[in-house]
Amino acid sequence: xxxxxxxxxxxxxxxxxxxxxxxxxxxxxxxxxxxxxxxxxxxxxxxxxxxxxxxxxxxxxxxxxxxxxxxxxxxxxxxxxxxxxxxxxxxxxxxxxxxxxxxxxxxxxxxxxxxxxxxxxxxxxxxxxxxxxxxxxxxxxxxxxxxxxxxxxxxxxxxxxxxxxxxxxxxxxxxxxxxxxxxxxxxxxxxxxxxxxxxxxxxxxxxxxxxxxxxxxxxxxxxxxxxxxxxxxxxxxxxxxxxxxxxxxxxxxxxxxxxxxxxxxxxxxxxxxxxxxxxxxxxxxxxxxxxxxxxxxxxxxxxxxxxxxxxxxxxxxxxxxxxxxxxxxxxxxxxxxxxxxxxxxxxxxxxxxxxxxxxxxxxxxxxxxxxxxxxxxxxxxxxxxxxxxxxxxxx
Amino acid sequence: xxxxxxxxxxxxxxxxxxxxxxxxxxxxxxxxxxxxxxxxxxxxxxxxxxxxxxxxxxxxxxxxxxxxxxxxxxxxxxxxxxxxxxxxxxxxxxxxxxxxxxxxxxxxxxxxxxxxxxxxxxxxxxxxxxxxxxxxxxxxxxxxxxxxxxxxxxxxxxxx
Numbered sequence: 001x002x003x004x005x006x007x008x009x010x011x012x013x014x015x016x017x018x019x020x021x022x023x024x025x026x027x028x029x030x031x032x033x034x035x036x037x038x039x040x041x042x043x044x045x046x047x048x049x050x051x052x053x054x055x056x057x058x059x060x061x062x063x064x065x066x067x068x069x070x071x072x073x074x075x076x077x078x079x080x081x082x083x084x085x086x087x088x089x090x091x092x093x094x095x096x097x098x099x100x101x102x103x104x105x106x107x108x109x110x111x112x113x114x115x116x117x118x119x120x121x122x123x124x125x126x127x128x129x130x131x132x133x134x135x136x137x138x139x140x141x142x143x144x145x146x147x148x149x150x151x152x153x154x155x156x157x158x159x160x161x162x163x164x165x166x167x168x169x170x171x172x173x174x175x176x177x178x179x180x181x182x183x184x185x186x187x188x189x190x191x192x193x194x195x196x197x198x199x200x201x202x203x204x205x206x207x208x209x210x211x212x213x214x215x216x217x218x219x220x221x222x223x224x225x226x227x228x229x230x231x232x233x234x235x236x237x238x239x240x241x242x243x244x245x246x247x248x249x250x251x252x253x254x255x256x257x258x259x260x261x262x263x264x265x266x267x268x269x270x271x272x273x274x275x276x277x278x279x280x281x282x283x284x285x286x287x288x289x290x291x292x293x294x295x296x297x298x299x300x301x302x303x304x305x306x307x308x309x310x311x312x313x314x315x316x317x318x319x320x321x322x323x324x325x326x327x328x329x330x331x332x333x334x335x336x337x338x339x340x341x342x343x344x345x346x347x348x349x350x351x352x353x354x355x356x357x358x359x360x361x362x363x364x365x366x367x368x369x370x371x372x373x374x375x376x377x378x379x380x381x382x383x384x385x386x387x388x389x390x391x392x393x394x395x
Numbered sequence: 396x397x398x399x400x401x402x403x404x405x406x407x408x409x410x411x412x413x414x415x416x417x418x419x420x421x422x423x424x425x426x427x428x429x430x431x432x433x434x435x436x437x438x439x440x441x442x443x444x445x446x447x448x449x450x451x452x453x454x455x456x457x458x459x460x461x462x463x464x465x466x467x468x469x470x471x472x473x474x475x476x477x478x479x480x481x482x483x484x485x486x487x488x489x490x491x492x493x494x495x496x497x498x499x500x501x502x503x504x505x506x507x508x509x510x511x512x513x514x515x516x517x518x519x520x521x522x523x524x525x526x527x528x529x530x531x532x533x534x535x536x537x538x539x540x541x542x543x544x545x546x547x548x549x550x551x552x553x554x555x
Contacts, residue, residue: 296528306527318524321517327524346513354505361512366470368519373467375526382530 012072012122014129017062026064026074026112027051033112038280039325056109059083063129065122073113073122077130079137080105092143092176093163099210106139124193127157131194135181135201141211142179148274148340149283151175151222152264158183158192161222162215164269172276173268178215183208222265236260236288236339244312246367247286247360255356258349263339268292268332275316275330282343284320287313290336295329303329307375314367320346398521399461401439403514404507411507413439415500416490421483428465428481435475436491437515438464443487448480455479464489466515 017023030052034040044054060076080094080102092107108130113122134142145166146154159177166174179194180186182203187195212219220235237260242248248256266285268274275281277297287309294307294315306328309315315330320343350357401409416439421427427445428434440462447456458464458481468475472494501508 294527306530317516318520321513321520328527350506350509354509355501358501358505358509358512361509361516362470365466365512365516365519368516368523369467369470372519372523372526375523375530379526379530 011068012125013066013068014063014125015066017064017074022064022071023053023057023062024051025071026062027053027057029064029071029074029114030110030112033114037115039278040280052110056083061130061133063126063133065117065126067117071114072117073111073126075111075126075130076109077134077142078107078109079103079134079139080107083107092145092178100141103137104139105141105143106134106137108134108142108144111144123153128193128197131181131197132200135197140180140182140204140207142181143176144179145174145176148173148175148264148266149281149342151177151266155222156190156192158187158190158194160211160215161218161267162211163218165267165272167273172279173272173274175266178211180207180211183211186212220265220267222267232261236263236265245286246312246370247314247363249363250359251356255353255359258353258356259341259360260339262345262349263341266338266340268336268338270332270334272332273329274332274336274338275326275328277326277329279326281316281319281326282323284314284316284341284343285330285338286341287311287315288337288339290338291333292336292338293331293333295331297329307371308333314364317364317368399459400463400466400514400518401461403517404510408507408510411504412492412500412511413441413490415496416492419489419491421487421489423483423485423487425483425487426480427483427487427489428477428479430477430480432477433475434465434468434477435472436493437466437469437497438489438491440464441488441490443483443485445481445483445487448482450480457484463515463518466518469494470515 015022017026027046028051031045031050034042034052035045035047035050042052044052046053056078057076059082060078062074062076064071064074066072094105111123111126113126131142142159144154144159151161154177157179159179161175162178163176166176181194182198182201183205184195184198184203185205186192186208187198237257242251242256248259251259263286265288266274268290274285274292289311292309292315293305294309295303296306297303309330316326318324319326320341323343346357346360349360404412418441421443423443427438430450440458440460442460444457444459445464446454447458448454464481465477468477497508497511500511
């Protein structure tokens with residue numbers, strides 16, 4: 001369908017998986033990335049054949065990207081009339097959206113990109129193809145469900161939040177988003193690559209107006225690329241007073257803006273697990289409002305509260321620093337806003353503005369010293385209360 | 396020396412940091428740091444080993460090649476006081492990086508300074524995690540406490 005030049009100069013080709021061989025190649029790519037690379041154990045995994053597939057694949061359009069020798073990326077789209085009712089209700093509360101005909105809706109999922117093609121054109125090529133696939137069926141409302149670090153990426157494509165976050169047993173906290181595929185005015189405003197493609201199809205401006213009104217509660221975008229730099233930084237600086245944020249101390253105004261600008265706001269509802277033990281994740285979070293609880297899991301499976309976090313405090317720093325899976329759960333005790341800071345941003349900052357990166361990491365170290373001292377005090381007094389000698393034998 | 400302070404730096408970064416420091420050679424049984432004394436440099440053990448000891452002699456942790464000493468008081472700046480004794484158990488070579496040395500690194504080699512602080516943050520994050528898990532372990536009655544005890548315990552006793 002489309003051809004692009006790949007990383008090694010190979011031609012990337014998008015195709016629809018129709019044969020059994022093609023479909024199985026896609027299922028194997030899913031397994032390689034999700035189970036072998038990300039170390040997840042989804043229900044749909046078939047470990048004997050090293051594939052991930054479920055009953056929805058039978059009704060989905062599966063698109064894949066090939067570099068000539070192997071499948072390097074894939075995703076699938078399910079047209080709403082073909083999807084089981086339970087799926088629609090569970091993930092997207094479509095029982096509440098009765099005013100849109102089912103034939104105008106689709107669900108896009110299982111996006112997988114092989115490591116060497118991340119950050120390349122592969123994603124754009126695949127999304128463009130699936131956009132056209134949906135529009136050619138008359139779809140104008142597409143749904144996806146994504147992990148918080150990907151929210152800004154989908155916002156740039158033109159997707160918007162429209163309902164509360166959900167907790168997906170496979171992937172942890174997940175943010176449902178919707179694309180009004182023929183809202184040319186909005187797509188143009190956020191510089192979505194779909195804006196240009198929309199011209200090839202009939203577009204109805206009332207759809208965009210309906211969406212904006214219907215889901216006004218979720219209208220606030222989460223990242224600077226969509227909100228516009230000035231507006232986003234204004235939104236954050238109104239809420240962020242540097243004194244409350246140990247991470248930002250000693251930074252010049254322009255540097256604070258740079259850090260805030262790189263972030264994505266994750267809006268968690270009371271009860272949401274923002275970070276889950278064992279999940280992969282390279283991002284650090286800074287609490288902007290609300291209260292969250294850090295919970296450890298013991299080997300026996302019990303959970304105990306390790307700390308309560310409020311404004312200015314940081315969590316997820318361990319995986320941010322060492323790239324390993326999460327070692328604790330973090331749950332929102334109230335509705336909360338947290339700013340997600342990615343490891344890629346830190347790497348970029350270390351190359352481009354290393355003195356700012358050094359200050360940020362020094363601040364992080366000082367913050368950790370404070371927390372370490374508080375935690376240690378807590379431990380010492382707990383041990384004194386129990387009147388047991390501190391178990392501190394050296395190894 | 397996986398998981399140590401030096402381990403997270405590349406060979407070049409290590410050289411750029413360490414060449415700014417002062418090398419001290421210590422015999423076995425000498426005090427590297429005294430609890431409660433002002434201590435404002437970051438010290439890195441190049442060879443040998445040392446013990447972190449509480450005032451009553453209880454050993455809190457053992458340190459070896461690549462480990463850092465004095466990071467908490469270093470980060471606290473002027474108010475910094477060592478929180479425990481550190482005593483060598485073998486002959487030890489240690490490099491002291493003064494505040495001025497690290498300020499110099501920030502000016503001339505900011506990228507290396509950033510990596511150094513990242514490495515420091517990682518050491519602290521690990522210790523915080525170990526300590527938090529111990530708090531959790533104490534909170535849970537029974538034998539899980541020893542199972543949760545970190546490899547490098549650091550309950551950071553109050554200075555005498």
